[in-house]
Amino acid sequence: MYHKSKGYRIFYALNIGVLITVSILCVLPLLHVLAISFSSASAAEANLVTLWPVDFNIESYKQTLANKQFLDAFLTSVVRVAAVLILSLIITIFTAYPLSKFYLTGGKWIAWFFVFTMLFNGGLIPMYVLIMKLGLLNNIWSLILPHLVNVFNIILMLNFFRGIPKELEEAAVIDGAGHWTILTKIYIPISMPSIATISLFIAVMQWNQWFDGLIFLTDSSKWPLSTLLQNLLIVPDVTNNTLDAETLAVMSEKTIRSAQIFIGALPILIVYPFLQRYFVKGIVLGSVKE
Template sequence: MVNRSFYGTFARALNGALLLLLAASCVLPFFYALSVSLTPMTEVIKNNGFLLIPKKMTFFAYEQLLHGNTLLNAYKVSIFRTVVGTAINLLFTLMAALPLSRKTLPGRNACLLIIVFTMLFSGGIIPQYILIKELGLLNSLWVLIIPGLINGFYLLIMKSFFEQLPKELEEAAKMDGAGEVTTLVRIVIPLSMPIIATIMLFYAVLHWNSYFDAVMYLTDANKFPLQVYLRNILISAVAASGDAAADAADYVNPISIQMASVILTTLPILFVYPFIQKHFTRGVLLGSVKG
């Protein structure tokens, strides 16, 4: 009994220590980015670029990023893209995944083959640009949403989840006179909240972090999302660092501006994630049982 109690206590202590190390590995990079964003260049150089607690703090990096209304407008564009884009992506992914989960659907295998093909092969950047131009989507906010309307990988995950739902519930609903829409709204969607929350998070993070499509298809600076605006700020800071006339003690180097950009772009996702985290792991596991 003593040995079992000792080994049980030791195992719990070891698990706690491992969990603390894992938590520290997740928190320390973010804390490091916050510290560097508040540190002047001389402090960063003195500590060889690594410091967790700055001795002298400056908010110059955030002042440069928050100067004017451009950042606020970029936030609005990114929020519009994330909210509207995620909602539309979820709707179309749901509408495509549900019928594909029915094995009696005519042409189901051919549709799945086409979806998998698009995941492996693409026409390339130039044909895609020509297509976007011919569709009249250049320099429009919708170019950030419509080309990626459905992600094939997320569609397959949601389809696999729908295949695991009890068919008896849908059959019972139809026997009670419920139609397809009523069955979807009152039975399928409530049972599918874990996978819906998971795919919603995937789409939201994808929209929030994307910037290449905005660089490719947008020329109006007022339509730039947050990531493109911060990228341009960082490029300007790097160009200006070579001939900076400010005092070295107060000058903020491009690394501090880069870290401040990381903080400003990460915080919104960190605020949203805890509200859907409880559905996240369950949704991924349930949606990946079957291929």
């Protein structure tokens, strides 16, 4: 009867309307950038492009994919994301599992020590000095090591592990399982929704991280894609001077930048649908029989 009430139907309609509106507002800028990337130079420079390409062509993508610096930056970002994702997940899981045990001696204080680092940190200059003293300047490891321990992700995984019914672990202990078996055979399989969510957080954050590349990498050929794109948006690309007049008629700095931005966002757009299904999946539903 509640779901058929007039108030519920009004709330449901308003909720759907707001979500659709927000979704459209998120998609429109991406469609606009995509349309510009497939449009001619004259149409893009005259601001004639809205959500549909004008004088469709793919010259901007050809030029972008032929740019060695862009491809090297793309590969650097892929390596960075893969390394941080794998190593950070391992550290997060192996840190959250013991801290989730209430019987761990000093576990509460260790957890608060991690939380303390979220509130207070050394700042940019001590971080730069540390990277310099370690000899990691102009090295890809300067983009990886500082991001391996994410306290927010550890707390998320910690709370998730604590929500897993203790009866599962007790049954495994009775069967002779140790902590390694319990973690790999029970906790990790059940925690796939949480792991998928954290993986997406890490991937998106690392893919879009540009500032540390600008600070720690003095050689622009080693920049990740996000740092390269940020620099291109501030400093205009002058490579168009080497192109012939026929190519410049269908391609401009604006269309090339749009193509680069869309290619930069494409990996996350591809990965997200495969991880999104875990967000709504039941976590421990039905794992314990009454």
